[in-house]
Amino acid sequence: xxxxxxxxxxEYLLGLxxxxxxxxxxxxxxxxxxSEHLHIQRRIxxxxxxxxxxxxxxxxKYRYLTLENFDKPLELFVGHDQFEFAPEVDKVDQLKPxxxxxxxxxxxxKEEEQSVxxxxxxxxxxxxxxxxxxxxxxxxxxxxxxxxxxTLIGLLYLKSKxxxxxx
Numbered sequence: 753x754x755x756x757x758x759x760x761x762x763e764y765l766l767g768l769x770x771x772x773x774x775x776x777x778x779x780x781x782x783x784x785x786x787s788e789h790l791h792i793q794r795r796i797x798x799x800x801x802x803x804x805x806x807x808x809x810x811x812x813k814y815r816y817l818t819l820e821n822f823d824k825p826l827e828l829f830v831g832h833d834q835f836e837f838a839p840e841v842d843k844v845d846q847l848k849p850x851x852x853x854x855x856x857x858x859x860x861x862k863e864e865e866q867s868v869x870x871x872x873x874x875x876x877x878x879x880x881x882x883x884x885x886x887x888x889x890x891x892x893x894x895x896x897x898x899x900x901x902x903t904l905i906g907l908l909y910l911k912s913k914x915x916x917x918x919x
Contacts, residue, residue, distance in 0.1 A: 761916045764907050768900055775896045778889050789856040789873045794819035796851050799844070803827070804867060815844045816868065817875075819855070826855065827868040828875075828883055841884035844875070853877050 796817055803816035803825050813831035830842050847853065858871040875883040910916045 761907070761911055764916075765904075768904055768907070772897065772900050775893050775900070778896075779893045786856040786874055789858055791854065791856050792819075792822065793852065793854050794822050796820075796847060796849050796853060798849055799847060806868060817844075817847075819853075824867065824869045826857070826872050826875075827870050828872055830883075839883055839886045841874075841881045843882040847875075847877065847882055851877055853882070854879075 797820050798818045800816045800818075801812060801814065803818075806816070806827065807814045813829060815828045815830055817826040817828065819826070828839070828844055830839060830844055854876045856873045856875075857869065858873060872883065873885050874881055907916065
């Protein structure tokens with residue numbers, strides 16, 4: 753087996769560090785307080801289980817809220833099947849057109865390409881939560897961190913055996 757140069761070890765280590773940084777950023781975005789999200793207060797114009805040709809899959813597991821004087825409907829995932837990232841709070845079906853709600857959201861997608869606004873963090877009515885996003889990012893981040901740690905252990909093992917780090 754061909755030995756890799758010393759420079760490769762540091763490149764791999766730097767790559768793992770960058771991957772860990774991105775993973776920690778992903779976790780931070782999940783846990784940041786609602787005050788750090790974008791916020792609007794609007795009246796609900798309509799609530800539906802479909803919008804135009806959406807959802808493209810998993811019918812019944814989404815709700816589409818159209819708000820007065822807001823550019824696009826909100827898409828909310830409300831699925832509760834096993835292995836789904838169910839919302840932490842899901843009382844969306846208790847909301848009615850005419851209700852005034854506070855929406856905390858992120859612009860995480862290229863919204864100009866989307867017909868709906870995704871990335872809703874929480875919805876409140878009179879300071880009572882009616883929707884709160886589930887922990888969809890935590891299992892993903894934990895899995896990525898596990899892979900990073902295993903890769904780091906393997907990298908250090910290869911370096912200790914002399915396969916990485918010699919010129």
